[in-house]
Amino acid sequence: MEGVPQTPSVSIVIPAYNEESCIRQCLVAAIYQSVPAHEIIVVDNMSKDSTAEIVRHMQQEYPESNIILATQDSEQGLVPTRNHGLGLATGDVLGRIDADSIIEPDWVERVSEAFTDPDVMAATGPVVYYDMPLRRFGLKADDKMRQLVLKLARKQYHFLFGSNMAVRKSAWEIIKDQVCRDEEDLMHEDIDVSLHLAENNLLIRYVPAMVSGMSARRLEDSPKDYRYYVNRFDRTYSAHQITERVLRVPMLIFMSVYYPAKVLRYLHTARKGQATVRGGI
Template sequence: MPGHPDSEPTIHVPAPPSVSIVIPAYNEESVIRQCVTAAIYQSVPAHEIIVVDNLSKDSTAQIVRHLAEEYPESPIRLLTQDREQGLIPTRNHGLDSATGDVLGRIDADSLLEPDWVEEVQRAFTDHAVQAATGPVVYYDMPMRRFGLKADDKVRQLLLKLSSHEYHFLFGSNMAIRRTAWETIRDSTCRDENDEMHEDIDLSLHLAEHGLKVQYWPEMVSGMSARRLEDSPKDYRYYVQRFDRTYKAHNIRKIALKAPMAVVFSVYFPAKLLRAIHSANQPPVKRGGV
């Protein structure tokens, strides 16, 4: 009976946050099916899976439509961002359109681990956490699980080397509270010249507002190592995006130079491993509906 001295008090356990998954896409017909399928097959279903097509000239949008028909029970949403070409406006359109409590952001070549949504929910159990990021496993490299451990160690090292107030998000595997996104979205950089790391830009704006970024090792996503196909010159330009992002925010802390050196140092050994792995793989059929 209510009020009886022996009755136990009712404990209200808050529901875990709902998680949207946002996937910006431009000419991604070779990878978008496996990306969305991995987002569907989760131990805890996503609140919604949003693919934002950005002026693709291939069958990216058609493949997503077919997936929505193939999995009618899955909350797949195909959006179009055709005002301008670029990752940042496409990402922003997806994040602005998402309705979950937490907004996951991955790349079109990402392959989420089956418990990714569940781990994102766990990462945000602490209400102080406003954004989270995790390690990746390179699915087109040899020794994948060893590579995952190595990636985790590198990211842990980057956290230690960086200034303590800057915990960086990784664009291929990140999530942010919708309220945090609403706080920073108007101040994030547009980067019309495509010179910066957009995920680092997000991290810096979160830091400006004192919003906590959490590194969560169990929040794992797969991704392609296709960046290693770049020439050393192009890869160096990619790594130097760190420096250009810092300069755009008037940040000149020496400690923040360390991540650039670490990321560039892994290029040559990883490129050699990828070349050996690729030489031993059978041809892969690309694309398809």
């Protein structure tokens, strides 16, 4: 009907390296959507485990779901693997999640709705730790924190989150040769994409209804790994020669959500350990 915006198609791109423990549940969530994805692309980056074999089995199990197994074996790394998958995708909108992400059943529908606005060039949403207690409380806390920090930043800056993001294909075509290669793996690749979008005046929108689950396994990093992770923010900004204080926003989000979640993860693991001991006595 004339005057009614068309519903954009959504591709889902999943970079994967040695993800046999979680790739199936990630794909099941991507398959069982209220609105089907245009395609689901898993990009295997030289995995040494059975990641690719599991994907091939799921292609046979769900032939109607357009699961595509691609390989990126020219170099090891998330950025070239992500770029390869986004380059292969043919949907109007390119969704990008992690191999341990479990998107909500209406994720594709919510992403497509967000991009019916022709001004929206990229979108991101809140996350929930699906293998933690108090999951829904954690989701509300994550959403409220992101909304608060965006408000404090006067809505000048929106940042994509790698486990839950989508970019309009036409926007990716503009920035694909600009995004940093980050061969030394020093930066946050999702913030790098955000900054390149901003440099081209391409609108990023935060969509509260666009919910993805992620594993709390990331909270088990050592203190050394955690410091290195946090310092990625400064390294990303330095690479873009950006010094504005407001760009501490994503670091504030991460630290505000990370610390309470890490404590909960510790308590949850401790309780499980105690239960195992009691059960074994």
